[in-house]
Amino acid sequence: MRIPCPYCGERDAHEFSYLGDATLTRPDPAAPDAPDRFFDYVYLRDNPAGAHQEWWYHAYGCRQWVKVERNTLTHAIAGARLARDARDAAGDAAGNVPGDAP
Amino acid sequence: MADHSSHPLDTLPFDAVATAGHYGVAGTLGVTARRIDGLSIATLAARKGDDDALAEAVRGALGLELPRASRAVFAGARTLIGTAPGRWLALSGLDRDIAGTLRAALGPLAAITDQSDAVVTLDLTGPKVADTLAKGALIDLDPRVFLPGMAATTVLAHIGITLWRREEATWRLLVARSFEAALLRFLVSSAAEYGFELDDRG
Numbered sequence: 001m002r003i004p005c006p007y008c009g010e011r012d013a014h015e016f017s018y019l020g021d022a023t024l025t026r027p028d029p030a031a032p033d034a035p036d037r038f039f040d041y042v043y044l045r046d047n048p049a050g051a052h053q054e055w056w057y058h059a060y061g062c063r064q065w066v067k068v069e070r071n072t073l074t075h076a077i078a079g080a081r082l083a084r085d086a087r088d089a090a091g092d093a094a095g096n097v098p099g100d101a102p
Numbered sequence: 103m104a105d106h107s108s109h110p111l112d113t114l115p116f117d118a119v120a121t122a123g124h125y126g127v128a129g130t131l132g133v134t135a136r137r138i139d140g141l142s143i144a145t146l147a148a149r150k151g152d153d154d155a156l157a158e159a160v161r162g163a164l165g166l167e168l169p170r171a172s173r174a175v176f177a178g179a180r181t182l183i184g185t186a187p188g189r190w191l192a193l194s195g196l197d198r199d200i201a202g203t204l205r206a207a208l209g210p211l212a213a214i215t216d217q218s219d220a221v222v223t224l225d226l227t228g229p230k231v232a233d234t235l236a237k238g239a240l241i242d243l244d245p246r247v248f249l250p251g252m253a254a255t256t257v258l259a260h261i262g263i264t265l266w267r268r269e270e271a272t273w274r275l276l277v278a279r280s281f282e283a284a285l286l287r288f289l290v291s292s293a294a295e296y297g298f299e300l301d302d303r304g
Contacts, residue, residue: 007187008172008254012240015257060257062172062186082187 001075003068006082008061019055021045022067022086049073055083110294111287120286122302125294132230132296135289138223138304141193143276144201147213148188156211163207164192174253174266183253183266191217191264191276222282224289225304226273230296235265235273237292259288 001013024045027037050073056066065083070076110125124131148156157168165177169184179196194200201216208214226235235243238259242248245267253266261284264276277285290298 008256009241011256014240060262061255062189064186084187 001077003056003058003066003077004080005058005061005064005066006080006085007064008058011058011061013056015058015060016056016066017059019057019065022053022055051078056080109291110298111291114287114290116287117283119283120290120300122300125290125298125300127295127297130297131228131299133226133228133234133289133293134299134301135286136225136227136301136304138225138274139302141195141218141223142197142200143194143217143221143223144192144204145185145215145217146182146190146192146204146208147215149211149213152211153188156208159208159211163204169253172253172255174251174268176268181268183264185253185255185264193223220279221276222279222285223304224275224277224285225268226275227271228296230293231273234289234293234296234298238288259285259292261285261288 002010003013003016004010024041027034027041029038031037050071052070052072054068054070056068058064058066066080067083067086068080069078071078114120146160160166160168160182164180164182166175166180166182168190169175169182172184174181174183179194180200181191181193183191183193185191192200192204194203197203199216201214201218204212204214232243232245232248235258239256241254241256243265248254248267250267250269253264255262255264257263258265258275258277261277261281263285266274268274275285286300290300
C-alpha cells in the first residue's frame with residue numbers, strides 16, 4: 001500500500017505509523033459527563049468496511065501527521081492532507097487533530 | 103554458476119564501520135562512495151507563521167531560496183534541503199559553523215540546531231548508483247525520475263536517510279552516524295556485483 005504524502009509524494013506504508021480513526025474528537029475532560037464520553041471515545045469504536053478517515057504519521061519522511069481517506073476493503077486511497085491543513089480547513093481548533101486539546 | 107564461496111561481507115564485522123578500499127568484483131568500478139568530512143550541517147525550523155519572513159532573511163543571508171518542497175538548492179558551497187513543511191537542512195563546506203551563521207542572520211525567525219556530528223555524509227558516484235540504491239529504496243530513484251535537485255527523506259535498507267541528487271552523476275546521502283556501519287554494509291553487499299570503492303579522501 002502506498003500513501004500519497006502531501007509533502008513527500010507517494011510513499012510506501014512502511015514509512016508511516018498508524019494512529020487510527022480521524023473522525024473522532026477527544027471529549028472535554030472538564031465536561032460533567034466526561035467519564036461516559038471518554039468511555040465512548042476510547043472503547044466504542046466503529047470498524048467501518050469501506051471509506052474511512054485515518055491518521056497516519058510519516059515517521060520516516062517529513063514527520064507530519066497525515067489525514068488519509070482510505071477504503072478499508074480495497075486499500076484504495078481517495079486523498080490525503082496534512083493534519084495542519086485539515087485543521088485549518090475545519091476552521092476551529094477542535095478539528096480532530098491528534099494531540100490537540102478540545 | 104556464480105561463485106558463492108566468498109562474500110564481501112564475510113570480512114566486515116557487524117559492529118565495525120567499513121574501512122576505505124575496494125569491495126566486490128575486482129577490476130571494475132560501478133559505485134564509489136566518498137565519505138565527506140568537514141561539512142557544517144544544521145537543521146532549520148521556521149517559527150509558526152514566520153515562513154515568509156524567514157524566506158526573506160535566508161535569501162539575504164545565504165543567497166538561497168528556501169525550497170517549499172522536497173528539493174535541494176545550491177549556491178557556492180552552501181546547500182539547503184527541504185525535509186518537511188517549515189523545516190530544512192543547511193549544509194556548508196565553507197562556514198565552519200553554519201548553525202552560528204544562521205543564528206546570527208535569522209535571529210528569532212527559526213529554531214536552529216547543529217547537526218554536523220550527528221550525520222555521516224556520503225557522495226555516491228558511478229554508473230551503477232541508481233541500480234544499487236534501488237535494492238534498498240522504497241521510492242523510484244531512476245535517474246530519469248529522480249532528477250538533479252530532487253531530494254527525499256526516506257528509508258534505504260530500513261535505515262532513515264536524506265538523499266538528494268547534487269548533479270547529473272553525484273548523489274549525496276546523509277545518515278545518522280550510529281547507522282553508518284549498517285548502511286555501509288548495505289552498500290558494500292549491494293554494489294559488490296558492480297565493483298564498489300569506499301573512499302575517505304573527501
